[in-house]
Amino acid sequence: MPISNSKLRLTVKEIKDPMKIPSKLSSFSLPALLLFSFACSEGESGDAEAETIAEVVASEEEAVEEEPAIPEEAFETIEVTVEALGNSMEEIRFDKEEVVAPSNGQLTVTLVNKSEDPEMIHNIVFIHDDAIEEVAAAGLKVGPEKAFVPDLSSVFAGSELVEPGESTEFTFTAPFQSGEYLFVCTVPGHAEEMNGRFIVLPPAAVE
Ligand SMILES: [Cu+2]
Numbered sequence: 001m002p003i004s005n006s007k008l009r010l011t012v013k014e015i016k017d018p019m020k021i022p023s024k025l026s027s028f029s030l031p032a033l034l035l036f037s038f039a040c041s042e043g044e045s046g047d048a049e050a051e052t053i054a055e056v057v058a059s060e061e062e063a064v065e066e067e068p069a070i071p072e073e074a075f076e077t078i079e080v081t082v083e084a085l086g087n088s089m090e091e092i093r094f095d096k097e098e099v100v101a102p103s104n105g106q107l108t109v110t111l112v113n114k115s116e117d118p119e120m121i122h123n124i125v126f127i128h129d130d131a132i133e134e135v136a137a138a139g140l141k142v143g144p145e146k147a148f149v150p151d152l153s154s155v156f157a158g159s160e161l162v163e164p165g166e167s168t169e170f171t172f173t174a175p176f177q178s179g180e181y182l183f184v185c186t187v188p189g190h191a192e193e194m195n196g197r198f199i200v201l202p203p204a205a206v207e
Contacts, residue, residue, distance in 0.1 A: 076102045078174075081110040084122040084162070084185065084194065092120065092190060098197040099126075099183055101174040111159050112167040122185045123147050125158035126172070126198050129181045132191055139186035148186040158186070178202040 078101050086092035092115075101107045111124045127135050131154035138150030149158030157172035175181070178200045185194035 077106040077108065078102065079108045079110070081112060082124055082183075082196075084111060084113045084115060084120070084124075086193075087115050087117040087120060089189060089193075092122075092185075092193050094124070094183070094185070094194055094196050096196055098199055100199045100201065102201050103174065103178045103203045104176045105174045106171060107174050108169060108171040109157075109159065110167055110169045111162055113162040113164050115164040118164060120164050121161050122187055122190065122194065123149065123159045123161050124183055125149055125186050126156040126183050127181065128154040128156075129179070131155075132182060132184055132195065135184065136186055136188075136191040140188050148188070150186075156181070161187070174200050 080096075080099050080101075082099065083095040084092070085095055095114075099107075099109070109124060109126075111122065113120065113122050115122075125135065125139070125148075131152070135150060135152060135155060138152055139148035142148065142150050144161060147158065147161045149155065156175060157170065159168050159170050162168050181198040181200060183196050183198045184191045
């Protein structure tokens, strides 16, 4: 538990009566106790004890509240555009083989459907690396009303369906756990041709 040493030392030095201190010490941490001992070796008589201990406790609580949280800005925001290409089931593919994001980073994905064939409707779904068959099958079950994006723990996020010539954008938080995952189109019959690697870098690699 982080305690501001300088703050604690200043407060402890105000204690004037060493003889009354031991009964109050049980509630303090070891570092505080050592500081008390040090302060007490210079002890004089006085009666500011109770007040001072209350101050120490208050300082300790304050220090806990001041513990810095990791700021949101520490996580990079990534924007990526992926194009869906092809005018037949033989041609369909994404233009990118991989999408890279930092661990826990905000990822804004734009999917552009470049097809001119009205049959070629696509989505893009970010999933766990070993879940492609499970997700494709479950996507088929939930159907076009849910954009073929099933509600599974193996699915990080998915887009809506995009008609030819149109695009969509969505934002999600990349997994904290770095590693290699997948993105895939879960429109029936597309997953085998339309997929790529979703690479999540460890936090250290972001800087
Ligand atoms: Cu597709």
